[in-house]
Amino acid sequence: MDQFASLLAPGSIGSVHTEGPSNSLHLPWLTTSSVKQYTLVFPIITGENKICLGLKKRGFGVGRYNGFGGKVEPGETVLDAAKRELLEEANITAIKISSCGRMYFAFENSPVLMDVHVYRIEEWEQEPEETEEMLPKWHSTLPAAQAESVFLPSIPFDNMWPDDELWFPLFLAKKSFVGRVDFNKPVDGEKNSKMEDGPMRKWWFAEASLDSMKA
Numbered sequence: 559m560d561q562f563a564s565l566l567a568p569g570s571i572g573s574v575h576t577e578g579p580s581n582s583l584h585l586p587w588l589t590t591s592s593v594k595q596y597t598l599v600f601p602i603i604t605g606e607n608k609i610c611l612g613l614k615k616r617g618f619g620v621g622r623y624n625g626f627g628g629k630v631e632p633g634e635t636v637l638d639a640a641k642r643e644l645l646e647e648a649n650i651t652a653i654k655i656s657s658c659g660r661m662y663f664a665f666e667n668s669p670v671l672m673d674v675h676v677y678r679i680e681e682w683e684q685e686p687e688e689t690e691e692m693l694p695k696w697h698s699t700l701p702a703a704q705a706e707s708v709f710l711p712s713i714p715f716d717n718m719w720p721d722d723e724l725w726f727p728l729f730l731a732k733k734s735f736v737g738r739v740d741f742n743k744p745v746d747g748e749k750n751s752k753m754e755d756g757p758m759r760k761w762w763f764a765e766a767s768l769d770s771m772k773a
């Protein structure tokens with residue numbers, strides 16, 4: 559375990575919600591040598607069971623639906639970065655924003671541990687609109703059968719990061735969470751495959767208070 563992985567052992571932070579896969583629990587966590595901070599923000603209308611997801615048009619995670627976010631720039635607070643990325647990527651200004659999760663991602667062919675701060679916003683100015691980086695689209699947080707009745711698509715997990723299905727239940731239940739996912743490198747022979755195309759090697763997520771986690 560490297561210095562970051564040892565800080566983040568499942569069970570050391572909160573009650574474990576999911577851990578797996580069972581046939582890989584014996585594998586060591588990947589070794590990383592630096593950590594980089596990111597933000598990830600989801601606009602939500604709780605009373606209407608609606609969430610706005612953006613289709614990433616370029617760069618890391620292109621072609622997948624996700625929240626709005628990116629790298630924290632030098633000299634910026636994480637919260638300021640979350641608001642800036644939201645404005646840049648969805649053209650909305652956060653009014654009521656709250657921290658709700660912290661996720662760490664490691665990739666077999668990268669030395670960098672991604673430290674992702676997850677936020678929900680429930681009040682904002684302007685309506686989400688397409689930008690150079692993202693195409694926003696409203697989805698229902700209800701199961702598919704019920705989502706149809708409100709004429710919205712349900713959350714498109716097949717077209718999102720594979721880890722999202724693991725922590726979204728905590729997120730949607732308004733429980734704060736912490737977790738880590740390590741990704742193996744892409745399967746050999748896949749032409750033009752990118753770092754982010756590799757399969758999930760090992761993961762855990764726990765329901766946990768974020769107060770104990772330093773920024």
Ligand SMILES: COc1nc(N)nc2c1ncn2[C@H]1C[C@H](O)[C@@H](COP(=O)(O)OP(=O)(O)OP(=O)(O)O)O1
Pocket residue numbers: 596597598599617618619624625626627628629663672674719721722
């Ligand atoms: C690996 O699993 C991930 N799952 C989810 N749901 N989100 C992830 C995962 N890995 C990264 N992310 C998020 C974290 C950030 O919000 C973005 C990546 O940020 P990006 O590289 O686009 O950062 P920018 O500063 O916007 O990049 P540019 O330099 O291209 O503007 O993905």
